[in-house]
Amino acid sequence: xxxxxxxxxxxxxxxxxxxxxxxxxxxxxxxxxVPHGQFTSIIGPSGxxxxxxxxxxxxxxxxxxxxxxxxxxxxxxAQRRHDIGIIFQEPALLPWRTVAGNVRLPLxxxxxxxxxxxxxxxxxxxxxxxxxxxxxYQLSGGMRQRVAIARALAVDPTLLxxxxxxxxxxxxxxxxxxxxxxxIWASQAKxxxxxxxxxxxHSITEAIVMSDRIIVINGRPGRxxxxxxxxxxxxxxxxxxxxxxxxxxxxxxxxxxVGAAV
Amino acid sequence: xxxxxxxxxxxxxxxxxxxAITFAVVIGLWxxxxxxxxxxxxxxxxxxxxxxxFFDDPGYFWEQGWWTLYEATLGLIAGSAVAITLxxxxxxxxxxxxxxxxxxxxxxxxxxxAIGPVLIVIFGFGTTPKIFLAALLCFFPxxxxxxxxxxxxxxxxxxxxxxxxxxxxxxxxxxxAPSSLPYVLSALRITYPLALxxxxxxxxxxxxxxxxxxxxxxxxxxxxxxxxxxxxxxxLIGVAINIALSLLERRLLFWHESVRSTx
Numbered sequence: 117x118x119x120x121x122x123x124x125x126x127x128x129x130x131x132x133x134x135x136x137x138x139x140x141x142x143x144x145x146x147x148x149x150v151p152h153g154q155f156t157s158i159i160g161p162s163g164x165x166x167x168x169x170x171x172x173x174x175x176x177x178x179x180x181x182x183x184x185x186x187x188x189x190x191x192x193x194a195q196r197r198h199d200i201g202i203i204f205q206e207p208a209l210l211p212w213r214t215v216a217g218n219v220r221l222p223l224x225x226x227x228x229x230x231x232x233x234x235x236x237x238x239x240x241x242x243x244x245x246x247x248x249x250x251x252x253y254q255l256s257g258g259m260r261q262r263v264a265i266a267r268a269l270a271v272d273p274t275l276l277x278x279x280x281x282x283x284x285x286x287x288x289x290x291x292x293x294x295x296x297x298x299x300i301w302a303s304q305a306k307x308x309x310x311x312x313x314x315x316x317x318h319s320i321t322e323a324i325v326m327s328d329r330i331i332v333i334n335g336r337p338g339r340x341x342x343x344x345x346x347x348x349x350x351x352x353x354x355x356x357x358x359x360x361x362x363x364x365x366x367x368x369x370x371x372x373x374v375g376a377a378v
Numbered sequence: 379x380x381x382x383x384x385x386x387x388x389x390x391x392x393x394x395x396x397x398a399i400t401f402a403v404v405i406g407l408w409x410x411x412x413x414x415x416x417x418x419x420x421x422x423x424x425x426x427x428x429x430x431x432f433f434d435d436p437g438y439f440w441e442q443g444w445w446t447l448y449e450a451t452l453g454l455i456a457g458s459a460v461a462i463t464l465x466x467x468x469x470x471x472x473x474x475x476x477x478x479x480x481x482x483x484x485x486x487x488x489x490x491x492a493i494g495p496v497l498i499v500i501f502g503f504g505t506t507p508k509i510f511l512a513a514l515l516c517f518f519p520x521x522x523x524x525x526x527x528x529x530x531x532x533x534x535x536x537x538x539x540x541x542x543x544x545x546x547x548x549x550x551x552x553x554x555a556p557s558s559l560p561y562v563l564s565a566l567r568i569t570y571p572l573a574l575x576x577x578x579x580x581x582x583x584x585x586x587x588x589x590x591x592x593x594x595x596x597x598x599x600x601x602x603x604x605x606x607x608x609x610x611x612x613x614l615i616g617v618a619i620n621i622a623l624s625l626l627e628r629r630l631l632f633w634h635e636s637v638r639s640t641x
Contacts, residue, residue, distance in 0.1 A: 174541050195543040202541045208534025211633040212556050225544040
């Protein structure tokens with residue numbers, strides 16, 4: 117459908133880092149279309165340029181070549197509209213602010229459009245109401261990442277960018293946070309319209325459990341080597357990880373990632 | 379005896395006793411040496427002589443100390459204000475940084491106390507030369523620390539704010555300024571004593587009051603107990619400043635590892 121406006125449209129993105137001793141070519145001719153409301157994972161081994169791709173999408177990094185369109189305009193317009201919510205591997209909270217203060221931070225940043233969700237409601241959503249007056253150093257890693265999720269949702273963005281958000285968590289917390297994030301994501305849907313998510317990960321399980329679609333990036337420089345839909349019913353629960361279709365997807369992805377790296 | 383009182387007492391004993399013993403031993407050895415070798419009071423007075431002189435007229439020493447502290451504090455405020463203002467500008471412009479840093483470093487490597495006599499020529503004998511020298515000595519450490527602090531921000535938090543198109547103004551007040559606080563406070567631990575040095579030295583050259591003047595005139599006239607009393611008051615002022623800054627750090631930096639790890 118050529119006339120349908122994609123939420124995120126990436127065309128011929130290439131990036132070369134030139135600030136090192138030798139130019140480092142990290143992305144080569146990446147073109148991806150993401151429709152509204154899709155949960156898309158970008159999976160690849162370390163160093164394949166997937167985090168760079170995410171930074172280009174949100175306008176923190178200018179690509180060496182190619183274009184980024186978010187709702188048909190450049191990423192800086194989306195920034196100005198407060199249309200992007202970012203979550204990094206590290207929660208990156210302000211240590212001198214309480215949990216509630218951190219969640220309110222984005223609302224204090226002047227944007228062209230002032231909108232926002234009630235910070236208290238967000239804290240409730242991520243299960244941290246009782247901890248509203250705590251400081252980040254008093255929380256566990258998983259709780260801090262919940263604060264980061266609430267903070268990203270505070271401006272009610274339509275596009276969520278997540279860069280290995282559970283990468284710094286222990287395996288047990290991580291397994292729980294996947295379904296927790298899916299629950300939060302589902303609850304944020306408005307009039308049936310879900311937020312679009314671009315989710316960078318190197319966990320195969322995580323990609324399958326969470327996504328509608330998985331894009332595999334591999335090689336140096338990174339290129340899109342596979343782009344597949346995940347047709348598992350939602351809402352998804354932990355049982356899904358033992359289902360036959362899940363294992364098929366996992367086998368397939370494993371082949372694409374590990375096979376190509378050897 | 380309740381638990382809390384017991385804890386406080388135990389703290390006083392474990393933290394207060396060792397330095398108190400060291401102090402007592404040093405003073406005792408000094409007193410004993412002076413008595414044993416019969417050292418002239420014109421060269422080195424015994425601690426008891428110093429004690430006697432001080433309590434002969436403690437108000438005099440406190441008053442002179444107050445002047446020195448006053449000049450040092452005004453110098454500290456002036457020097458820090460200029461340094462922090464320049465650090466803010468330099469944090470936002472590499473060009474300004476390249477233009478100003480060599481001058482700042484030239485100031486740092488010059489033994490600034492050498493310009494003391496020049497200050498009399500420029501500013502006369504009032505309070506101004508003391509404040510000026512104190513400010514000069516404070517300037518560089520504060521500039522470098524504040525600049526480092528404004529730049530040492532969490533990159534994730536910075537990118538988060540940039541992804542919302544936060545203005546440099548809002549990034550400064552919400553992120554850079556609080557991030558620099560640990561650096562600014564640790565600079566104060568260096569610069570406040572330096573400001574005292576600046577004030578005391580300027581008082582040598584141009585003074586008619588302040589502890590620097592007391593030290594200078596007492597040395598000229600071989601009134602050594604008076605000289606050592608003035609030095610003791612200077613040391614006490616230094617200790618008081620350090621304690622005050624520690625309390626300030628605990629209050630302002632409750633969130634920072636440096637404070638949390640000492641609890």
